[in-house]
Amino acid sequence: MAVVAARATQLPIYSSFAKEGNLSDLFAKGEAISTVFNVLGIGLGIQLVSTVCSSMQGKDAGNVKVGRDLHKALKPSKLHQLKERFPEEKFLLNWGTKWTDMVLEHNATGEDALRCWLLAAYAANMDKFVHDPNFSVLQEAYERMNSVISPLVGEL
Numbered sequence: 209m210a211v212v213a214a215r216a217t218q219l220p221i222y223s224s225f226a227k228e229g230n231l232s233d234l235f236a237k238g239e240a241i242s243t244v245f246n247v248l249g250i251g252l253g254i255q256l257v258s259t260v261c262s263s264m265q266g267k268d269a270g271n272v273k274v275g276r277d278l279h280k281a282l283k284p285s286k287l288h289q290l291k292e293r294f295p296e297e298k299f300l301l302n303w304g305t306k307w308t309d310m311v312l313e314h315n316a317t318g319e320d321a322l323r324c325w326l327l328a329a330y331a332a333n334m335d336k337f338v339h340d341p342n343f344s345v346l347q348e349a350y351e352r353m354n355s356v357i358s359p360l361v362g363e364l
Contacts, residue, residue, distance in 0.1 A: 272308045272328050281309035293343060294350065299324035301346075303331070319361055326353040326360075 222234045273281075282290070282302050290300050298316040301324060302309040308331075310324050330349035 271306075271332070272310050272325070274310050274312075276309055276311065278311055281311050289343075293347070297323070301328055301331070308332070319357075322361070323353060323357055326357060 218238070219235075222231060222238060226234055278287070278300075282300060286302060287300070290302070298313040298320040300309075300311045302311075308328055310328060312321060312324065327346075327349055330352045331346055334345055334349060
């Protein structure tokens with residue numbers, strides 16, 4: 209919406225600054241400046257995201273640990289159980305007694321990470337899960353997460 213508003217008001221603003229037919233020159237310079245700031249904004253965004261992600265890797269984020277090595281976070285038998293139960297997902301969650309390990313595949317997107325956080329939050333809020341961490345509770349939390357993720361991502 210911001211792009212549409214900017215494009216709609218761009219020509220009248222440039223026209224007000226134009227002197228003796230130099231509108232095309234003004235327009236070209238304005239586009240060049242716009243492109244420079246778009247590239248700078250993208251670069252700063254990438255730097256910010258990479259800084260935040262690298263500071264989160266392997267560190268405790270509440271009771272969820274993010275970025276631990278797969279072999280430290282999951283036993284092979286548990287890995288196969290989770291992959292069979294949720295084959296489409298690009299994340300794995302493993303509940304321990306002290307924390308929950310969250311492991312993302314290399315090609316996971318931001319939406320995959322959000323899905324994983326929501327699943328961990330729903331499962332943690334289920335009282336019975338704390339006392340008996342079984343797949344039926346995880347499945348119930350998974351269904352709740354799937355019911356809210358589409359509207360949430362749509363709003364973002």
